[in-house]
Amino acid sequence: MRKIFIAISCLLGSIFTAAQEPNSKEEEVNEIIDELFNEGEVLDELIASLSNFQLLYFSVDYNSDTYFSGRDIEINQYNIRPQISYMHSKGFFTSVSGVYYSEFEPKWDFTTVTLGFGKSIGKNKTLRYYTAYSRYFYSGDVANLYTNTLNMGLGIRNKKRTLGTQFSLGYLFGQDQSYQVASRTYLALNLYKRKKTRLQLRPELNVIAGKQTIELAQTYVQQGEVVTGYLENDIFDLINTQINLPLQFRSKSFDLELGYNLNFPSPIGDEDDLKTTGFFNLSMAYMIDL
Numbered sequence: 001m002r003k004i005f006i007a008i009s010c011l012l013g014s015i016f017t018a019a020q021e022p023n024s025k026e027e028e029v030n031e032i033i034d035e036l037f038n039e040g041e042v043l044d045e046l047i048a049s050l051s052n053f054q055l056l057y058f059s060v061d062y063n064s065d066t067y068f069s070g071r072d073i074e075i076n077q078y079n080i081r082p083q084i085s086y087m088h089s090k091g092f093f094t095s096v097s098g099v100y101y102s103e104f105e106p107k108w109d110f111t112t113v114t115l116g117f118g119k120s121i122g123k124n125k126t127l128r129y130y131t132a133y134s135r136y137f138y139s140g141d142v143a144n145l146y147t148n149t150l151n152m153g154l155g156i157r158n159k160k161r162t163l164g165t166q167f168s169l170g171y172l173f174g175q176d177q178s179y180q181v182a183s184r185t186y187l188a189l190n191l192y193k194r195k196k197t198r199l200q201l202r203p204e205l206n207v208i209a210g211k212q213t214i215e216l217a218q219t220y221v222q223q224g225e226v227v228t229g230y231l232e233n234d235i236f237d238l239i240n241t242q243i244n245l246p247l248q249f250r251s252k253s254f255d256l257e258l259g260y261n262l263n264f265p266s267p268i269g270d271e272d273d274l275k276t277t278g279f280f281n282l283s284m285a286y287m288i289d290l
Contacts, residue, residue: 057085059255059285066101067277069208070240070263077103091119093132106139113137116151128155128166147174162188180210180239197251204244211236238266246281255285 061081067073083097098111116132132151138144150171157164163186170180185205192199246259263277 053089054290055087056288056290057083057087057285058288059083059085059283061281061283063279063281065277065279067263067279070242070265070274070277072275072277075103077101091117093118108139110136110138118153124159126157126159128157129153145174145176146172146178148172178211180208182206182208198249200248200250202244202246202248204242204246206242206244207238208240209236209238237268239268240265253287253289255283255287257281257283259283 059082061083063079063081066075066077066079079102080100081097082100083095085093085095087093093114093116095114096111097114099109100107101109112134114132114134116130118128118130118132120126120128130151130153134149134151136144136147136149138147150173151168152170153166153168155164155166165183165185168182170182172178172180183206187203189201189203190198191201241264243262243264244259245261246257249256259281261279261281265274265277267274
């Protein structure tokens with residue numbers, strides 16, 4: 001069950017930032033780049049060569065507790081997610097990331113390699129689209145149903161980049177197949193802003209739904225004996241809703257984030273009494289102009 005939830009959550013890798021579902025930073029990097037390029041005072045030397053720039057983005061995320069699709073598996077542990085991403089002005093990006101769990105064996109659970117392409121379009125660059133492929137390399141001998149994902153996303157935001165929403169569709173495949181639909185809506189509130197420094201409160205609402213295979217028990221009498229059979233039924237349903245309350249500090253190429261996150265998991269199949277879960281996250285990142 002843990003591996004299935006990990007695979008489901010990995011789909012969000014190119015969608016959300018520091019959320020408890022294992023995630024990548026590609027979309028966050030794209031937004032950072034767009035914001036920098038629309039504030040000439042920040043990276044004048046890059047603006048002069050917009051047609052050809054390359055960036056490296058190093059990040060590490062610490063989450064105080066671990067939940068899978070918002071669900072508590074009754075193991076108290078923290079997790080750490082390092083990542084390195086490469087971005088090109090033409091829209092191409094690639095990243096390598098991994099996840100370390102403090103109480104699992106092996107502690108390094110899986111490594112993700114992602115390749116993709118994304119662009120901001122429109123007169124004011126208020127629309128963004130992307131497509132990406134991710135491959136997951138798991139540690140240990142536990143069987144994993146999903147080892148690949150294909151993602152497509154479309155986002156829209158206002159001119160001031162203070163309000164935005166992104167929708168995405170993902171297809172998981174490997175030994176089994178599934179698909180997921182997710183959305184991320186954010187509001188950016190500047191608490192402090194100077195030429196090269198910014199402090200923001202950036203609340204987010206993340207929602208994920210997807211196809212799940214549910215095993216249903218059916219009891220009947222056959223030749224005088226009570227027999228229980230099992231049927232598999234594919235359903236599409238809401239999986240988890242998450243509220244993120246991050247405080248983000250940016251100074252030149254350095255990012256620091258401290259946040260609190262709330263999960264509201266939705267019952268699937270015979271699940272019941274799912275509790276609201278919460279955790280703190282601390283993220284640090286540094287961007288290098290190549």
